[in-house]
Amino acid sequence: MASGFFALLDDIAVLMDDVSVMSKVAAKKTAGILGDDLAVNAEKASGFMSSRELPVLWAITKGSFLNKLIILPIAFLLSAFVPMAITIILVLGGLYLAYEGAEKIYTYFIPHKQHAENKLTKHMSETALLKLEKERVxxxxxxxxILSIEIIIIALGAVVNEPLVNQIIVVSIIALAATVGVYGIVALLVRMDEFGLKLINLNEKDDSISDKVGRFLVAALPKVIKSLGVIGTIALLLVSGGIFVHNIEYFHYFTESIPGVLGEFLVGLVVGAVILGLVLGVKKGVKVFRKQ
Structure with a gap:
C-alpha cells in the first residue's frame, strides 16, 4: 500500500518535471507573440479616463480569461480530430488582424468621423462614456x-507529440501566464502617471529624487502610450503576416528572399490593405444604395 503511494508520488514528480521542461520550450516559442500581445492590449486598454482605467482593464482581463476557457478545449479537440480546422481558424484570424492594422494606419493619415467619435473626452455625458467604453472593451x-488562438496553437504545436495530459497542462499554463502576465504589465503601464504623482507628493522637499522620478513617469506616460499605439499596429501586421507566411505556401514562397520579420510585415500590410479596400468599397456601395 505504502509502496504504491510512493510510486504515485514518483510518477507525479516525473510528470511535473516533464511539464516544467516542456513549459519552458513552449514559452520560448510563444515569446514573440506574447510581446505582440502585450503591445496590442496595452494600446487597446489605454486612453480611458483615469478613474475608469482599472475597471475597464479588469473587464478586458475577465474577457481574456473567458476567451482562454473557450479556446483551450476546442483547440485540444480540433488538434486531435480535425487538425486542418486549426489552420483555417488561424488564417481567418489573421485576416481580421491584418484588416485592423491597416485600418489604424488609414485612420491615422485620413481621419474620419467614426475615428474621431471613438475618442473618450471629459465633455461626453456619463451615458455616452459608458457606451463607448463597452464598445472598446x-x-x-x-x-x-484572436491573439489567444495564435498563442495557444503555437504552444500546442510545441508539445503536439507529447501525451494528452502533458499537452493540457503545458498549454493551460502558457494560456494562464499569457493573461496574468500581459494584463499585469498593462495595469502597471496605464497607472504609471498615478504612481508618479504619488512620488512627487511623497515629501515636502523640492526637487528631491522622488520628485524627479515622479515627474519623469508622468511626462513619460503619454509618450509610452503613443509608442505602444504604433508598436501595437505593427504587431497586428506582424502577427497576421506570420500566420499567412507559415500557413499559406504562396506567401511563404513570396517572402523567401525577404528577411523574415520584414517579409511578414509586408504580407500583413498588403493583405490588410486589400481587405480594407474591400470593406470601404462595400460601405460606400451600401451608402449609395440607401440614397437611391
Missing part, C-alpha cells in the same frame, strides 16, 4: 480572442 476582447 468588446473590440479589445475580440482582438485578445
Amino acid at each position: 468588446k473590440a479589445a476582447i475580440l482582438t485578445d480572442f
Whole structure:
C-alpha cells in the first residue's frame, strides 16, 4: 500500500518535471507573440479616463480569461480530430488582424468621423462614456480572442507529440501566464502617471529624487502610450503576416528572399490593405444604395 503511494508520488514528480521542461520550450516559442500581445492590449486598454482605467482593464482581463476557457478545449479537440480546422481558424484570424492594422494606419493619415467619435473626452455625458467604453472593451476582447488562438496553437504545436495530459497542462499554463502576465504589465503601464504623482507628493522637499522620478513617469506616460499605439499596429501586421507566411505556401514562397520579420510585415500590410479596400468599397456601395 505504502509502496504504491510512493510510486504515485514518483510518477507525479516525473510528470511535473516533464511539464516544467516542456513549459519552458513552449514559452520560448510563444515569446514573440506574447510581446505582440502585450503591445496590442496595452494600446487597446489605454486612453480611458483615469478613474475608469482599472475597471475597464479588469473587464478586458475577465474577457481574456473567458476567451482562454473557450479556446483551450476546442483547440485540444480540433488538434486531435480535425487538425486542418486549426489552420483555417488561424488564417481567418489573421485576416481580421491584418484588416485592423491597416485600418489604424488609414485612420491615422485620413481621419474620419467614426475615428474621431471613438475618442473618450471629459465633455461626453456619463451615458455616452459608458457606451463607448463597452464598445472598446468588446473590440479589445475580440482582438485578445484572436491573439489567444495564435498563442495557444503555437504552444500546442510545441508539445503536439507529447501525451494528452502533458499537452493540457503545458498549454493551460502558457494560456494562464499569457493573461496574468500581459494584463499585469498593462495595469502597471496605464497607472504609471498615478504612481508618479504619488512620488512627487511623497515629501515636502523640492526637487528631491522622488520628485524627479515622479515627474519623469508622468511626462513619460503619454509618450509610452503613443509608442505602444504604433508598436501595437505593427504587431497586428506582424502577427497576421506570420500566420499567412507559415500557413499559406504562396506567401511563404513570396517572402523567401525577404528577411523574415520584414517579409511578414509586408504580407500583413498588403493583405490588410486589400481587405480594407474591400470593406470601404462595400460601405460606400451600401451608402449609395440607401440614397437611391
